[in-house]
Amino acid sequence: MNPIELKQPQRIVFGTGCMNKMCEEYLASGLKNLFILTADPILPLISPVIKHLEEGGVKTMVETKILGEPTVNDFKRILKEAQEFGADSVIGIGGGSVMDVAKLVATFMHTEQTIEECYGIGFVKQRGVWFACAPTTAGTGSEVSPNAILLDETDNGKKGIISNFLLADVAYLDPQLTATVPPRITAETGMDALTHCIEVYTNKFAHPCVDMYALKGIELIAKNLERAVKNGKDMEAREAMLLGSMYGGLGLGPVNTAAVHALAYPVGGMFHKSHGLSNSVLLPTVMKFNMEANAKRYADVAVACGCEPGATDEETALRGVEFVAQLSKNCGIPQTLAEIDIPQSEVPAMAAAAMLQQRLLKNNPRPVTEEDCKDIYNALY
Known part of the structure; x- marks a missing residue:
């Protein structure tokens, strides 16, 4: 039997209503500047979460411009927004595209590496800021995987970045977030x-x-x-x-x-x-x-x-x-x-x-x- 390495997020929280637990845990963490990647259709579902966090003293910035499958330029634009905001933490609440970008934004917040240097398996050199994933579709499994995929506009090719550093600190799986998916x-x-x-x-x-x-x-x-x-x-x-x-x-x-x-x-x-x-x-x-x-x-x-x-x-x-x-x-x-x-x-x-x-x-x-x-x-x- 070949050796195998099983890696997953540090914690997985599964169950209806578990986004409430996400709020409680975040407010107790000492983190203050949360960069939230999501999509416009999801905002009504998570507005209570954002309100709860802001009432607890958390500064938030919400990015909803990931339309379809993300490109390298999408990632670079959003990373710059997160850096200018001064994010000390990131959460991706959405489908695989949203979560993939959230992983990469968190990972590249404070590194001199470029995304192009990291295509493939195992080229990311360091952990980034704290980040969590919360899926709104039952599809990619990105919330528990070390993979992220971007479309490279230079050749229209899909480029994978695979690294254990892309595993979330916490994955929150709340089935309620999937209820309105068409x-x-x-x-x-x-x-x-x-x-x-x-x-x-x-x-x-x-x-x-x-x-x-x-x-x-x-x-x-x-x-x-x-x-x-x-x-x-x-x-x-x-x-x-x-x-x-x-x-x-x-x-x-x-x-x-x-x-x-x-x-x-x-x-x-x-x-x-x-x-x-x-x-x-x-x-x-x-x-x-x-x-x-x-x-x-x-x-x-x-x-x-x-x-x-x-x-x-x-x-x-x-x-x-x-x-x-x-x-x-x-x-x-x-x-x-x-x-x-x-x-x-x-x-x-x-x-x-x-x-x-x-x-x-x-x-x-x-x-x-x-x-x-x-x-x-x-x-x-």
Whole structure:
């Protein structure tokens, strides 16, 4: 068994209403200048939190200008705002984009390193200021992962910064914050969380220490995603989805994702499609491509989804692929690249871009060539 390092936030606080605990703990911390990254639709939900903190003597600055997936220039602009404000602490309250930027802002507050020097794994040299994450979507698992992703405008490529210094001091997971997420975003982010769990479990570097999180995450999401999409006020489903998303996030540091994400990055980066949507469209086809490399693992995924075992692992695995595709369809997600307006003429360029994601492709259970990338993309027309 290969050695594995399990790292997570210093503390994880999970449960309905736990943002109240966040206020109590922050007011007792001695920190005074809190830079809050969030999004306009979230402000009504967290205005009581901000008011409570300000009444306790905390100076706050709220940044809501992260629109869509964040770029390198977005990050640099927001970092400058936080530095001019004199932030001694940062919290990201939002989806994965908001939390990723919050991690990076906190980490780069007082360093001479540039963001460009830190692309890849393990290049960040020091811890930044105190920071916390509070997810408002059940999707990325960013609140518990050491990963942050930015879109680099110079080449339209997704750049990952992975470091244990990007792990939050505290992750507050309050299902109430996800209750008003619209059905489309609930569906796309939920499928992103499912992708994390599946890719962690079927990864070439999968590990028993993480397998238990991945399988439980698959089970929770498979049972509850459609419920959450169709009734956003179903708090039992929302709680299960947030927990499943967190389990997926816990696998991103020690194991990480693979070919689905590698092929999704060009779709998102070149055509500005959401990360969750890009993963959703690709997931069943990549699962089918990978099945021959480890049918037993994909059969386990199918069983975790609630599928009846077949006569062989291959038969069971195929049922899992069909289940995932049907779940995505039931949640209203497009099933082909054509449906999301990606020109088939761009397949060669996307395939070349996907091959640059070797930090992910090396994890895939089956080797992936550039021709394989083209075949996978072309199968979605």
